[in-house]
Amino acid sequence: MASPIQIVLNPENYEEAREVSGGGGRRDFFAHRDAEFVAHKDALLRQLDTMSGVLSAQSQGDVGYVKVILRREAWAKSHRPVASLFRNNRTPVVGGGDLGVMIVEARPGTLRQVATEIARAETYTEMRFNEYKQKNEPHPSSRKSETGAIDRIQLFSSSDRRTFSVEDAVAWLSNPMTGSGYQVELFDSLPPRSEWDRLDAGHRRLVESFVEGFTALETGVSVELLSSRRNKQPTLSIRLDKSSDQPVLRLNESPVSERRRELAVFNPDINRHARLLAFLDNHPLVRRIDLPGIVVRAAIPSTLPTRTRPNDLTIPVRDSRRTHPRMGVIDGGISEALSDWVIDRWDVLANEDIDLAHGTFIGGLAAIGRALNGAEICPEPDGTELVDVAVFPNQGNAEAFASYYPDGLPQFFDEMESAISDARARHGVRIFNMSLNVLQPAAPDRYSPYAARLDQIADANNAVIFISAGNMQAQDLRAEWPADPTAALATLVNVRNDGLLTPAESARNVTVAALNPPGHAGWVPFAPARYSRRGPGLRAGVKPDLAHVGGAGSPNSPLGHGLFSILPDGTIIDGCGTSYASPLVAKTAAVLDHAIEGEVSRETLIGLLVHHAEVPLPLQVKALVPIARHMVGFGMPPSADRILETGDHAITLVFASRIRRDQQINFRFPWPAS
DSSP states (O other), X not given: OOEEOEEESOGGGGEEXXXXXXXXXXXXXXXTOHHHHHHHHHHHHHHHHHHHHHHHHOTTOSOEEEEEEEOGGGOSGGGOSTTTTSOTTTSOEEEEOXXXXXXXXXXXXXXXXXXXXXXXXXXXXXEEEETTTTEEEEOOOHHHHHHHHEEEEEEOOHHHHOOSOHHHHHHHHTSGGGOSEEEEEESSOOOOGGGGGGSOHHHHHHHHHHHHHHHTTOSSEEEEEOOOSOSSSOEEEEEEBSOOOOOEEEOSOOOGGGGOOOOOOBOOOHHHHHHHHHHHHTOTTEEEEEOOOOEEEOOBOOOOOSSOOOSOOOOOOOOTTSOOOEEEEEESOOOGGGGGGEEEEEEOSOGGGOOHHHHHHHHHHHHHHHHHHOTTTOOSOSOOEEEEEEOOOOTTOHHHHHHHOTTOHHHHHHHHHHHHHHHHHHHOOOEEEEOEEESSBOBTTBOOHHHHHHHHHHHHTTOEEEEEOOBOOGGGOOOOXXXXXXXXXXXXXXXXXXXXXXXXXXXXSEEEEEEOOTTOTTSOTTSBOTTBOBOXXXXXXXXXXXXXXXXXXXXXXXXXTSOEEEOTTSOEEEOBSHHHHHHHHHHHHHHHXXXXXXXXXXXXXXXXXXHHOBOOGGXXXXXXXXXXXXXXXXXXXXXXXXXXXXXXXXXXXXXXXXXXXXXXXXXXXXXXXX
């Protein structure tokens, strides 16, 4: 007898205080190496003295930013040197870089205070008897422990701010789909000019010199604060154009309506760009200079296969007397072939800018995927009510994207948020598929603003957005997955440029990788598809989250790519891409959301998918376990029916709650007698 899932409605009754143990004692990183510690301490003092001199002499004022780089053994939070050395009231931490890198705000005086504390650290190994362990152990002072935890201290420099050349920048920004503006992240927000008198002399000079730098460029530069929904470390869009206007500085957030305006023609003059970048590279307030991304679809173009396709497919008629799962498709539009299942459309695109092929393929998988592909690939019953969020213009026309979103991706995400909010309010849609990626690799040490923006949209609407992991470029495609595990590992070692694309590192949404279809002669079923990008994205998390069938990367007669949907005219076609794996997982989430009475949290829906997912059989081999998470995340989720109805010998309990600090959920489960 099946056991249905149990959702606990009163989880607060099981909340209790958690025993909190200390973070461990202070560690002596130079125990019994006194001479080495003396040399290390002297090196840090010299570094601090040099940086203090540089900050005293810089023309932008005496405020700067410093990287405190910890040794590998000191990466634990309890070893951060913030109790005695880099205290918050002295050198506040403003962010982090790579693993083990703290970034602090500093001035010559505060660096001298840090140096004084380091100089006071004892240069010998203090020992103390440990009663619990019954032995002598090193027992350093806080100053010595924190000094030893530091590997080196460096000023944040131009090499930390930019990783591309001027020539690469001009070539990239010349594409109107980028919005043609640099994205510049600052360490601190810029106050309105009327508030400058509140700043101390150092911070006022920092802000004044930043504004003066743009004024010195004379004409044809516009600066605008991007909408990031984050108060700290704001991002500016900086664009060079051919206008004769004086610099236009919009340093305070503007309403969305004000940003929809005609932009002057982009200026590709390399000398102008070199001058701008030289200013930004060397200004202390600048944290990072990025090139904007370009939205691309995560599908590989396909052609009609040689075998004869069924021509008598009948799209089922929606029964309006009953409810159906609902899902939003964020793309370029869904054709009239699926109009009976489209309950609403967000129409912002002109007819000449609509490309229906990609969105219709995705909509077809959601509405009629099982009829075309069978239950092994599409386990959910056919029939899904769709909201067509058509916000992505035809990629074939490079000018189209810029005509709708002249300021680039921030405007694109604004439009997407408006559409999602409308679908949520009018139709209760909580599941959205976005098989679009930004043509930028996800960095292991930095969270992209696009992922952060997507998180904010999902949280604000209590929704879940399913994102494709992204497809590799044609020249980078892996060989088809071999049956031999050793050969599979060798294939991965030799592959480059196969990391996730942003915003697939999104922490609050679900990223989906692609698998081979079953029954496709010559290819390993449910193995990672050759085009599917891999994680981990950020080092701190698991990405992708899940995987599903996305079609084979190498077409093979008579099945082609082995995953079928329809063209805008209703003709059956095969295709492949992580674009097409994502809606299959989103469909299961939509069925779950529809089947569960009442509204459960978005975290519950994600948790159910992840909890029941299984790593595909080809990756369960011991040799492949270490890399499986990077390829398929937690695996492939089963059907919603299997998630909601467990077997005879299992039970699933869901505790959906917000655990407060120093609290825990404790459900004392009485085991039945055997």
